[in-house]
Amino acid sequence: MARFRKISSFTWLLLAVIILQFIGLLGLLLADSRQTAEGTENADAVETSGDVQPDTEDADMPTWLQPPDPEPVQEKEPPQGALTAQDILSSSQVIAHGMGTMDGITTLNCLEGFQQQYERGVRVFEVDLRLTSDLQVVLRHDWRAGWQAGISETSIPFLEAFLNRPLLEQYTPLSFQDLLLLMEEYPDVCIVTDTKFTDAEIVTLQFEAMLSDAQELGLTYLFDRMVIQVYSELMYTVVDNLHHFPNYLYTLYAEGFGRTETAFRDIASFCDENDILGITMWDYWWNEAYSPIAQEYGLRVFAHTVNDAQEARSLLASGISAVYTDSLTPGDLAAPAE
Secondary structure, three states, X not given: OHHHHHHHHHHHHHHHHHHHHHXXXXXXXXXXXXXXXXXXXXXXXXXXXXOOOOOHHHHHOOHHHOOOOOOOOOOOOOOOOOOOXXXXXXXXXXXXXXXXXXXXXXXXXXXXXXXXXXXXXXOEEEEEEEEOOOOOEEEOOOOOOOOOOOOEOOEOOOHHHHHOOOEOOOXXXXXXXXXXXXXXXXXXXXXEEEOOOOOHHHHHHHHHHHHHHHHHHOOHHHHHHEEEEEOOHHHHHHHHHHOOOOOEEXXXXXXXXXXXXXXXXXXXXXXXXXXXOEEEEEHHHOOHHHHHHHHHOOOEEEEEOOOOHHHHHHHHHXXXXXXXXXXXXXXXXXXXXO
């Protein structure tokens, strides 16, 4: 009997605690309900009056202190009588490969190489283009180690790092925007692009970045003095769907060709159908039998990479329009004195 009374007392105590907790919870729910109702009334009052509170930051800043909306970039006009890529190509027999050699080093694509070859009479420059880690286009043949501190195939830089590290500690690296500004400064030069890749995704990234750079500077008219090398029919389709460039070359080093007259005619026919101005091939692939086919389709043929003046003259005499070269200049191709 004593044991029963003890258990019964404990049960009453537990029941009292539960009742007190329930009363406390009920009070909290009633308080929350009142706050919600008050909030709704306040919101209704604001909505009814139309008095919407502005953002604090915007309200505190005077209009005259707020930054203006960015002005759209005004597209520049080409200078009067501006040359086109085809104008310049028609009077050129040499194309500076990788912007020309510098102190015996090829494909540096540096400012100093451009300046040196320009002074020597070169007006057509082939440039190698790569994407940085932040998807910007720069002039670089490949990411080999040793040319720029801390940069290699396994450590591709951001644009800023690329531009701030001299090539071989002495030559000036260039971005695609730098190239456009050079073209603006030198209105008599033509640029031939070598973008290296044929994969559609990479091609798209490269050319979208190039177009964006030109638009940002208001210099899209400079594409009239640029020749876009494509390395397959698919690449041509990808690039031309992004933007119709006025000048293309079908360059064969990536996919090759059958090296027969029939194979050459097939490529020439594709170029003719798509308004591609010419074909580029290795110098040792050239066959003089291709010359009448090129003439039939109104195409120019270019050979690379030729650094011997006598070989260059022989190729030019057999139907080649111009040679890509690391070091030759127009003066080197003048007929030797008898």
